[in-house]
Amino acid sequence: MTKKDYYEILGVRKDSSKADIKKAYKKLALKYHPDRGGDAEKFKEISEAYAVLSDNTKKETYDQFGHQGFDQRYSQEDIFRNANFQDIFSEIFGNQGGFGGSIFDMFFGGSRQGHREQRGSDLQYEMEIEFEEAAFGTEKEITIPRTEACKKCDGSGSNDGEIENCEDCNGTGQVNRIHRSIFGMMQQIMVCRKCNGSGKKIINPCKECSGSGLTSNIKTIKVKIPAGVDNGNQIRLSNEGNVNEEGKHPGDLFIIVYVKPHKVFRREENDIHIETSISVIKAILGGEIKIPTLKGNTKLKIPSGTQSHTLFRLKNEGIPYVNSKEKGDQYVKVLVDVPKKINRKQKELLEKFEKESKKKFGLF
Ligand SMILES: [Zn+2]
Ligand SMILES: [Zn+2]
Numbered sequence: 007m008t009k010k011d012y013y014e015i016l017g018v019r020k021d022s023s024k025a026d027i028k029k030a031y032k033k034l035a036l037k038y039h040p041d042r043g044g045d046a047e048k049f050k051e052i053s054e055a056y057a058v059l060s061d062n063t064k065k066e067t068y069d070q071f072g073h074q075g076f077d078q079r080y081s082q083e084d085i086f087r088n089a090n091f092q093d094i095f096s097e098i099f100g101n102q103g104g105f106g107g108s109i110f111d112m113f114f115g116g117s118r119q120g121h122r123e124q125r126g127s128d129l130q131y132e133m134e135i136e137f138e139e140a141a142f143g144t145e146k147e148i149t150i151p152r153t154e155a156c157k158k159c160d161g162s163g164s165n166d167g168e169i170e171n172c173e174d175c176n177g178t179g180q181v182n183r184i185h186r187s188i189f190g191m192m193q194q195i196m197v198c199r200k201c202n203g204s205g206k207k208i209i210n211p212c213k214e215c216s217g218s219g220l221t222s223n224i225k226t227i228k229v230k231i232p233a234g235v236d237n238g239n240q241i242r243l244s245n246e247g248n249v250n251e252e253g254k255h256p257g258d259l260f261i262i263v264y265v266k267p268h269k270v271f272r273r274e275e276n277d278i279h280i281e282t283s284i285s286v287i288k289a290i291l292g293g294e295i296k297i298p299t300l301k302g303n304t305k306l307k308i309p310s311g312t313q314s315h316t317l318f319r320l321k322n323e324g325i326p327y328v329n330s331k332e333k334g335d336q337y338v339k340v341l342v343d344v345p346k347k348i349n350r351k352q353k354e355l356l357e358k359f360e361k362e363s364k365k366k367f368g369l370f
Contacts, residue, residue, distance in 0.1 A: 009073045012055040020069065024060065031056040032094055039098070041184045041191070054082075057089035095191050126153065126248040128257040135231060137268035141300055141325045143233030149226050150259065153248040156221045159212035161253025163219035168209040172201035179205035203251060219253045229261055234276065234328040237265040270298055276325045276334030283341040284308060297338055299323050306338060314342035 013020060016030045034052045038044035058064045058076070064085070068076045131150055155161030162169065171177030175198035183194045197203040211217025227246060235241070240260050247257030271278045282297055292310030296303050299320065306318060317339050324334025348356070 009077075010051070011073075012058055012068060015052055015055040016059065018059070027056065027059050028094065031060075032098060035094065036098055039184060040182070041186055046181055046183070053091065054085055056091075057085050061089065124250055125255040126250040126257040129247045129259045130262060131259065132262045132264060133229070133231075134264045134266060135235075136266055137271060137273070138300070139231060140235050140237075140263070140265040141233065143235075144231045146229045146231060147226055148229055148261075149224050151222060151224050152246075152259075153220050154223045154225070155249055155253030156212060156215035156219050158214035159219060161219040161249070162208075163204075163206075163212055163215060163217040164208045165210040165212050170207045170209065172198060172205050172207050174198050174200040175205060177205040179203040220249065220251070227259070231261075231263065232328050234326045234330075235263050235265070236273070236275075237263065239263045239328075271300070273325065276327055277337060278324050278334065279337045279339065281339045281341060283343040284312070286342055286344055288312075289314070289340075289342045299336055300325070308340065312340060312342070314340070316340050 013022075016027060016034065018027050018030045022030070031052060035049070036042065038049040038052060040046045040049055058068050064076075064080065067079055071079070129150060129152060131148055133146065133148065135144065135146070156163070159165065172179070175181050179198055179201060180195050180203065181198050183196050185192055185194055198205070201207065208217045212219070215221050225246075227243065229241065229243065231241065240262055243259040243261065245256045246259035249256045265273075270280055272280070278300065280297065282295065284295060288295070288308055289312045290310065292308050292312065294305045294307055297306045298304075300323065304320075306320070317337055320336040320338065322333045323336035326333045
């Protein structure tokens, strides 16, 4: 492809003054500026011509060697590097803030991170588990719908591997747009609409995925729930999320754990709490009671003279910390049960007891 003459592009003569060249470019920029709905490629073409013809050294080189000789000495990036368009854009758009980035950035982009380099999106799955499963850990099988690379075309979207570059973005997957804002002219890198950012043009699309390269799959995944997880905890499964539009770089899968409450145990961090009641006689005389723990029933010694609401601690009978050998404790709150009804015999005995108590403490 032969390149058009820079003078022709701007519609100026070799002996045109700098002011005339600027005037010519300004007029064309008004017409082709992408912000004004102009053609981005055309805008780049006139900007390139202006960048060369407005620079004395570059203009001389171009005059002497023509396109071919010039291109051997200057790369595309060299042409735009240090070129000053700011005053022209200020004149065109009358912005106060100035151009929000050099024209160099506009065409070559400071951030060239394309759409296709991005990771696929993360997925979330809410899982309800039993109290004991949280305490001891478990393994669950879940099924999640997710986007995967099409297996037939291996994510390429092509039936036969015949893929060309998208014409609109020259295979970059992105186009530059300039837009006006209160801060001045802003450059915006946008995903190419024609190819959706893939930069590709597929000649014969894969029939399985209609050329998208992607497929929706219901995936079954085994999830290991570690002992000690608590309500609201997240478990991250790396690379188990959706793939990106290129069928690559999957995101992560986050399992959000909801722990069902227990009938008896109440969890506080890694400690568990229970309440139990004992008779007033047991509280006075002491003895043993049977209480539930996570591992089953066990005996708890009640010392004589135990007051109501006394808290007993069973060390290491709580819930383990995730990925640790340490455990929380179990707390047992003992409530003394005062009988509401007693028979005559009991009453007599208690009266005797009261008499005895008074003697002992010398209250008479
Ligand atoms: Zn396919
Ligand atoms: Zn494109």
